[in-house]
C-alpha cells in the first residue's frame with residue numbers, strides 16, 4: 001500500500017536553503033566566539049560549515065572566510081596558528097598548520113605595486 005503523498009515531509013529548495021543558511025549563521029556564531037570553546041568544537045564547526053555549504057550549494061559567507069583555513073579547515077587564531085601580512089595592498093594569510101596561503105584584495109595583478117621597484 002502506497003503512502004499518501006501528503007504525509008511525506010516536503011520542502012522546496014528555497015526553504016531548504018533558508019534552513020541551511022540558519023545553520024551557517026549558527027556555526028559562524030560559534031567560530032566567532034572561540035573563547036571558552038573547546039578546540040575540537042571549533043574544528044568540527046569549521047568542518048561542518050564547509051560541508052553544509054557545499055551540500056546546499058551555498059557560498060561560505062564573506063564574514064566567515066577569514067575564520068578558518070580552507071585547506072585543512074583549522075580555525076585561525078591569528079598570531080598562534082595563522083600569520084597575517086599586508087604586502088602590496090594585499091592581505092596575505094598564511095596557515096601555519098598546513099602552510100596554505102590565501103590572498104585577499106589588491107585588485108588585478110597589474111594594479112599592484114611591486115615591492116622590489118620601490
Ligand SMILES: [Zn+2]
Nearest residue numbers: 069072095098
Ligand atoms: Zn591550513
